[in-house]
Amino acid sequence: MIERLVVFGATGDLNARYLLPGLAALRAAGHLGDGFRLVCADRKDWDDEGFRGWVAEQLDRHAGSSPADARRWVARATRFQRADATDPTDLASLITGDGPVALYFALPPAVFPGAVTALRGAGLPPGSRIVLEKPFGENLADAQELNRLLSEVVPEQAVFRVDHFLAMTTVQNLLGSRLANRVLEPLWNSAHISEIEIVWDESLALEGRAGYYDGVGALKDMVQNHLLQVLCLVAMEPPLSLGERDLRDRKIDVLRSVRPLTDEDVLRRTRRARYLAGRIGDRRVPAYVDEDGVDPRGRTETFAEVELQLDSWRWSGTTFRLRSGKALKDDRKEVAVRFRPVPHLPFGHSGEAVPNVLRFGLDPESVTLALTGIGSGPQTLTPLTMTAQMEPADLPAYGRLLLDVLRGDAALSIRGDEAEEAWRVLTPVMSAWSNDLVPLEEYPAGSGGPAPRDG
Numbered sequence: 001m002i003e004r005l006v007v008f009g010a011t012g013d014l015n016a017r018y019l020l021p022g023l024a025a026l027r028a029a030g031h032l033g034d035g036f037r038l039v040c041a042d043r044k045d046w047d048d049e050g051f052r053g054w055v056a057e058q059l060d061r062h063a064g065s066s067p068a069d070a071r072r073w074v075a076r077a078t079r080f081q082r083a084d085a086t087d088p089t090d091l092a093s094l095i096t097g098d099g100p101v102a103l104y105f106a107l108p109p110a111v112f113p114g115a116v117t118a119l120r121g122a123g124l125p126p127g128s129r130i131v132l133e134k135p136f137g138e139n140l141a142d143a144q145e146l147n148r149l150l151s152e153v154v155p156e157q158a159v160f161r162v163d164h165f166l167a168m169t170t171v172q173n174l175l176g177s178r179l180a181n182r183v184l185e186p187l188w189n190s191a192h193i194s195e196i197e198i199v200w201d202e203s204l205a206l207e208g209r210a211g212y213y214d215g216v217g218a219l220k221d222m223v224q225n226h227l228l229q230v231l232c233l234v235a236m237e238p239p240l241s242l243g244e245r246d247l248r249d250r251k252i253d254v255l256r257s258v259r260p261l262t263d264e265d266v267l268r269r270t271r272r273a274r275y276l277a278g279r280i281g282d283r284r285v286p287a288y289v290d291e292d293g294v295d296p297r298g299r300t301e302t303f304a305e306v307e308l309q310l311d312s313w314r315w316s317g318t319t320f321r322l323r324s325g326k327a328l329k330d331d332r333k334e335v336a337v338r339f340r341p342v343p344h345l346p347f348g349h350s351g352e353a354v355p356n357v358l359r360f361g362l363d364p365e366s367v368t369l370a371l372t373g374i375g376s377g378p379q380t381l382t383p384l385t386m387t388a389q390m391e392p393a394d395l396p397a398y399g400r401l402l403l404d405v406l407r408g409d410a411a412l413s414i415r416g417d418e419a420e421e422a423w424r425v426l427t428p429v430m431s432a433w434s435n436d437l438v439p440l441e442e443y444p445a446g447s448g449g450p451a452p453r454d455g
């Protein structure tokens with residue numbers, strides 16, 4: 001296990017809200033020993049003591065469920081170094097030392113190529129690993145170039161293109177439910193399933209993240225990575241094992257089976273929109289274009305929806321709808337599997353046999369199956385709902401990812417060819433949207449999103 005972690009972008013939102021709390025959870029669970037060292041690097045001027053104070057504050061705010069001694073321990077194990085991730089000299093001074101190091105680039109994606117290039121002459125110790133956040137580049141050409149640059153520095157096994165959705169226990173549970181039960185897999189195909197919706201609707205708005213989000217938008221922030229990864233787990237063939245090769249081979253099959261979207265498909269099967277001013281509960285939210293740091297001339301979408309078809313024996317005829325938006329009325333974060341109606345109802349009945357829906361709640365976690373049964377009267381059809389609450393995860397998603405990085409288990413990280421394939425799926429959408437072939441719709445913050453289309 002690697003015992004040295006260097007985080008670039010250390011004063012950013014990701015480190016404060018997820019990486020530091022992940023480390024506190026790992027310490028509390030006994031996964032980090034006293035030899036572990038954390039170096040936080042950023043372009044700002046801090047000294048160790050000042051930065052440790054900031055770490056302690058962030059942990060109080062975002063890791064309140066971890067024991068206080070684990071939080072204090074993380075703050076004490078931290079050192080701060082001012083560094084530009086794209087400067088070879090800064091990088092070299094950070095990575096010198098005994099033994100391998102894990103380098104976590106918690107940086108805006110535009111900085112990745114410069115940072116990886118700077119690593120070339122920096123003398124990375126053998127056995128070191130590189131972690132890159134999503135999105136992996138900003139388009140297919142970027143991803144190919146980034147893969148090429150990475151291959152000059154470390155072997156593929158040492159590259160962790162992380163996607164924290166894969167480490168959520170609720171997302172993992174998609175595989176658990178499918179593969180550890182006899183009842184689902186025989187029905188898991190287009191003969192029985194008409195549509196699968198993968199939805200991540202957030203009531204959160206921009207939350208001060210314009211520096212990263214503006215110009216990226218909902219399609220590249222959520223659909224291209226997190227939601228396509230969830231699609232892979234939902235639609236893949238059962239892998240031989242959950243080892244990195246078997247799992248990732250089956251995931252890339254799904255991406256390769258996505259039917260390429262034509263311009264006509266993009267028009268009919270995709271939507272993009274942006275929020276206007278509104279109210280979410282008791283919060284007033286400004287229009288996206290009036291948020292701090294947003295370029296009002298830009299055309300960044302805060303809502304994206306894409307409908308895909310898979311050309312495979314199992315899925316031909318099922319629609320997959322991927323959707324994510326910010327500043328919406330309700331949080332709705334789930335995978336909804338909609339079954340086809342029964343072929344015949346042998347009742348002179350009243351009431352309706354609503355098609356079954358199996359819902360995997362991703363946050364909060366739950367599994368719900370909507371069935372139809374007989375109600376109080378004879379032959380009266382009535383909805384029946386079965387719900388299971390899940391055990392809380394023993395580690396938060398970022399705790400699990402960091403542990404995988406330190407231990408060298410790449411199964412939940414995205415392989416280079418997968419990262420490229422994911423861009424290929426959405427390239428026609430990005431190109432049509434950038435040419436304004438699909439209108440940029442609007443919705444008030446606190447609403448359900450853009451109004452349904454006619455027809």
Ligand SMILES: NC(=O)C1=CN([C@@H]2O[C@H](COP(=O)(O)OP(=O)(O)OC[C@H]3O[C@@H](n4cnc5c(N)ncnc54)[C@H](OP(=O)(O)O)[C@@H]3O)[C@@H](O)[C@H]2O)C=CC1
Pocket residue numbers: 008009010011012013014015017041042043044083084085086105106107108109111133134135164209211212
């Ligand atoms: N925040 C979140 O909820 C999540 C974020 N991510 C991913 O994490 C990454 C970072 O996002 P986030 O933390 O939100 O972004 P932030 O904008 O909050 O933080 C980015 C940090 O990177 C620093 N930085 C930029 N360029 C350099 C450089 N050349 N050298 C050193 N530091 C630099 C910035 O410092 P400066 O102020 O000097 O520019 C800033 O501290 C993105 O790839 C994002 O997709 C993934 C999942 C969730």
Ligand SMILES: O=C1O[C@H](COP(=O)(O)O)[C@@H](O)[C@H](O)[C@H]1O
Pocket residue numbers: 202204221222
């Ligand atoms: O990666 C991201 O994910 C979050 C949603 O995931 P969560 O675990 O933070 O709830 C999303 O809000 C953010 O825009 C995106 O960058």
